[in-house]
Each structure stands twice: as C-alpha cells, then as structure tokens.
Amino acid sequence: MFGYPMFPDALRPFNTQYRCYSVSMLPGQERTDVEKGGKIIMPPSALDQLTRLNVVYPMLFKLTNRRADRVTHCGVLEFVADEGKVYLPYWMMRNLLLEEGALLTVESVSLPVATFSKFQPQSPDFLDITNPKAVLENALRNFACLTTGDVIAIPYNTKVYEFCVQETKPGRAVSIIECDMNVEFAAPVGYQEPERPPAAEEEQPPEEHHLPEPTGFVPFQGSGLRLDGKQKNLDAPRASTSNGPRVRGIPDYDHEVGYLRFLRNAAPKPAEAASDEPVFSSFSGEGRKLRQPKHRRP
Structure with a gap:
C-alpha cells in the first residue's frame, strides 16, 4: 500500500536556501533599479516551483539570516x-548582516495590507527636501512590503537618504501594494530644535520727549514794512501759550506728548475806532497814457 505525502505540492510552502549576493555582483548588466527598492532577483527554478504551489499573489517573501537571527521581508522583481x-x-544585505555568498533562507509569506507607518530619517539633511512626503511616496512604489526595524535607503537627486521603519500597522511586517497608508515622520537623528530667544521683558512706556527751546538764530522774527508807508507792528509771537490764542504757522512749543488738542480760530478783534486819516484805497489814482492822442486839423 502506497502512502501519500503529508504536504502535496499544491499546499507545500516555498522554503529554500540560496547563496545571496549584492546587485553589483550580477553578471553582464548593471541593475540600479534594484537598489532603489525592496525587491530581489531570484533564479528561474524558483518561478517554476512557485507556479506549482498554492502561493498568494503578489508574491512576498520572508528573508532569514539564521546565523545572525535577522529577518526582513521583500518582493521579487525578476527571475533571471x-x-x-x-x-x-545592498541596504537589505546590511540589515540582515550578510556577506557575499552567505546562505539565506527564502520563504513565501502572506502579509496584511498596511494602514499606517512611521519613518525616522537618519540624517537632518532630509529636512532640506521641499516636499519630503511626496519624495517618500514616490520611492515606496518600488517596495512591496515594510518590516519594523529595517533601515531602508532611498536615492534622491545626488544623495541617498536612509529611513528607519519605526512602526507599521496592523503588524510588524505589512504589504504596501495598492494600499491607502498614513505616513508620519519622527524627528531626524541628530536634529536639534532651534533655540528660542528668551521672553522679552515687559515693555516700558515710552519716555516723554519735549521739543527743546530754540537757541541761536530764529528766522522770520523781524518787522514788516507796508507798501503804503504806514508803520504797523507785524512782529509775530515766538510761541503760543496754553491760555493765549493759537497763531497759524507757529509751532506750539507747550504741546504735551501723548495728547491731541483741537484748536479753533481765535475770536475776531474788535473794530478800531474811526480816525481822521484817509482810508487807503488801491488803484484809485488818475491814469496817464504814455502816448498822446493826435488832433486832426480842421
């Protein structure tokens, strides 16, 4: 009587050991696209074995370095x-503490879809990026899953920025393929908040500044002369007092800083008594012509 295997091929999980190498060791071509994401390159025999097994798509794998007891998760890019x-x-080999040619256990797994993740930049240089969330979102398109504790590397422009995956939900390892995931950033390693200046002392009320008394030469302080020859005192007062009338055009040297004073026109002076002197009237004389009119002869 022949027995059947305990695990048929359709139900047997994929669990194989391989010799691992960095992408730079791949013969015949330079694969920079592999360094930009979280996917590996496997041999064609792995694809043939996976197609005969009941694996969940997309294909996700658990990578284990049993010597160092380090674990991470990844997707597959090609079978070449x-x-x-x-x-x-290279960043994945560094997380697993692997050397070139070391043994690596590759096992197919099924991971929950991510709902939340938190990253910590490993350098304050990340703050120089104008829109860091958009840069990270664009870079994660080359990843299939995330594992809590991993330090992933993302190239941007001419620099490579490293991020530590501090937290993932709903599990320590999650799939980020076609998911709606909330992302948060922790303070970068080595970041120091700018020192805030001490609280300013209470503002003191401004000191009152009075205009100094004029000294030396003061213009327009002489007496005026009338064209009709009459003498009249036209001397203007230097300044007005608080009780006296305000003269237009003369600054108020008694003004108190901080107060507004609205002045009205001074009351008209009483009319002077009539005098015997004739009242001057301009342009009241007789006119003369420079050219005499010619008389016609009869």
Missing part, C-alpha cells in the same frame, strides 16, 4: 539570477 543564487539590494 543564476541557479542557487539570489541578488539583494
């Missing part, structure tokens, strides 16, 4: 590696 080898991004 040499048999018995897998090629990983």
Whole structure:
C-alpha cells in the first residue's frame, strides 16, 4: 500500500536556501533599479516551483539570516539570477548582516495590507527636501512590503537618504501594494530644535520727549514794512501759550506728548475806532497814457 505525502505540492510552502549576493555582483548588466527598492532577483527554478504551489499573489517573501537571527521581508522583481543564487539590494544585505555568498533562507509569506507607518530619517539633511512626503511616496512604489526595524535607503537627486521603519500597522511586517497608508515622520537623528530667544521683558512706556527751546538764530522774527508807508507792528509771537490764542504757522512749543488738542480760530478783534486819516484805497489814482492822442486839423 502506497502512502501519500503529508504536504502535496499544491499546499507545500516555498522554503529554500540560496547563496545571496549584492546587485553589483550580477553578471553582464548593471541593475540600479534594484537598489532603489525592496525587491530581489531570484533564479528561474524558483518561478517554476512557485507556479506549482498554492502561493498568494503578489508574491512576498520572508528573508532569514539564521546565523545572525535577522529577518526582513521583500518582493521579487525578476527571475533571471543564476541557479542557487539570489541578488539583494545592498541596504537589505546590511540589515540582515550578510556577506557575499552567505546562505539565506527564502520563504513565501502572506502579509496584511498596511494602514499606517512611521519613518525616522537618519540624517537632518532630509529636512532640506521641499516636499519630503511626496519624495517618500514616490520611492515606496518600488517596495512591496515594510518590516519594523529595517533601515531602508532611498536615492534622491545626488544623495541617498536612509529611513528607519519605526512602526507599521496592523503588524510588524505589512504589504504596501495598492494600499491607502498614513505616513508620519519622527524627528531626524541628530536634529536639534532651534533655540528660542528668551521672553522679552515687559515693555516700558515710552519716555516723554519735549521739543527743546530754540537757541541761536530764529528766522522770520523781524518787522514788516507796508507798501503804503504806514508803520504797523507785524512782529509775530515766538510761541503760543496754553491760555493765549493759537497763531497759524507757529509751532506750539507747550504741546504735551501723548495728547491731541483741537484748536479753533481765535475770536475776531474788535473794530478800531474811526480816525481822521484817509482810508487807503488801491488803484484809485488818475491814469496817464504814455502816448498822446493826435488832433486832426480842421
């Protein structure tokens, strides 16, 4: 009587060991796209074995370095590696503490869809980016999953920025393919908040400044002369007092700073008594012509 295997091929999980290498060791081509994401390159035999197994799509894998007891998760980019080898991004090999040619256990897994993740930049240089959330969102398109504790690398312009995955929900490892995930940033490593200036002392009321008394030469202080020859005192007062009339055009040297004073026109002076002197009237003389009229002869 022949027995059946305990795990048929359709139900057997994918669990294989490979020799791992960084992408720079991939012969014949330079794959910079692998370094920009979180996916690996596997041999064609892995694809043939996965198609005969009951795996959940998209294909996600758990990578384990049993010697260092380090675990991470990833997706697969292509199946073009040499048999018995897998090629990983350099940042992933560094998280797993792997050397070139070390043994790596690759196991197919199913992860929950991410709803939340929190990242901590590993350098304050990340604050120089104008829109860091958009940069991270664009870079995560090359990732299939995230694992809490990993330090991922994202190239942007001419720099490579590293982020520590501090928290993921609903689990320590989540899938980020076609998901709506909330993202938060923690303060970068080495970041120091700018020092705030001490609280300003209570503002003192402004000191009162009075106009100084004029000294030296003061213009327009002489007496005026009339064209008709009459003498009249036209001397203007230097300044007005608080009780006297306000003269137009003369500054009020007794003004108190902080007060507004609205002055009205002074009361008209009483009419002077009539005198015997004739009242001057302009342009009242007789006119003369420079050219005499000619008389016609009879």
